[in-house]
Amino acid sequence: MKQVKTFAEYMNDETRVMPAEKEKINFEIDLIGKMIEAREEKGLSQRQLAELSGVKQPAIARLESMRSTPQIDTLFKILNPLGYTISIVPLSSENKAAGQ
Amino acid sequence: MKQVKTFAEYMNDETRVMPAEKEKINFEIDLIGKMIEAREEKGLSQRQLAELSGVKQPAIARLESMRSTPQIDTLFKILNPLGYTISIVPLSSENKAAGQ
DNA sequence: ACTGTCAATAACAAATGTGTTATCATATTG
DNA sequence: CAATATGATAACACATTTGTTATTGACAGT
Numbered sequence A, B: 001m002k003q004v005k006t007f008a009e010y011m012n013d014e015t016r017v018m019p020a021e022k023e024k025i026n027f028e029i030d031l032i033g034k035m036i037e038a039r040e041e042k043g044l045s046q047r048q049l050a051e052l053s054g055v056k057q058p059a060i061a062r063l064e065s066m067r068s069t070p071q072i073d074t075l076f077k078i079l080n081p082l083g084y085t086i087s088i089v090p091l092s093s094e095n096k097a098a099g100q
Numbered sequence C: 001a002c003t004g005t006c007a008a009t010a011a012c013a014a015a016t017g018t019g020t021t022a023t024c025a026t027a028t029t030g
Numbered sequence D: 001c002a003a004t005a006t007g008a009t010a011a012c013a014c015a016t017t018t019g020t021t022a023t024t025g026a027c028a029g030t
Helices: A006-012 A020-041 A046-053 A057-064 A072-082 B006-012 B020-041 B046-053 B057-064 B072-082
Strands: A084-090 B084-090
Touching: A020 A057, A020 A072, A020 B072, A020 B084, A046 A057, A046 A072, A057 A072, A072 A084, A072 B020, A072 B072, A084 B020, B020 B057, B020 B072, B046 B057, B046 B072, B057 B072, B072 B084
Parallel strands: none
Antiparallel strands: A084 B084
């Protein structure tokens, strides 16, 4: 009953039902890695990056130690002076991390 | 004194100081577009996507009408059943939006 | 008309991230 | 030792998003 046609397919396709958490964790690991690497590569301290990005040092420290998940605004503010941004990509092409 | 060497350069390099807001807006436009397109392409209603993603329908509606900026957790939850994810890319390769 | 589904929206509580200010332990340097 | 800079962290107020519940107007099917 019920007009659950194509919907049922998605509900039964377990490969799509809940791996969002895994995605998020992978993303955060990638994020933290690139953040720290880029920051140190540029010889910036957390306080200096705080000035450049407009995000306070405690917030940066919390992110780098994975004690919080950044909001999108914060993410762009921090990534920008580090030379990164984020973009939306199809899952099929499985995060092509090694950019460039 | 003071080890503020390369730091001064960044502070003076205005091209890097504050375009984060622009980045965020571009990202959100890209996001909303792909979200709605992918959802409708799969014939999913907001309620169905809510069930698939674990994000409630009002939250999805708020995002699609740009009344709120999603948190990263929410972003992954919604993008995942739609076949997308987000990744960190160098700014140099200027958001290669036209995916696919 | 009635029913059902849709997206949009309202209002409030709950959760989480951030700003702010200050401190801490650890290195490093004079 | 004293001074400085670093990253980590605490505590609180504040801002924003999300959950929850319910409603609305539009539209389609019966």
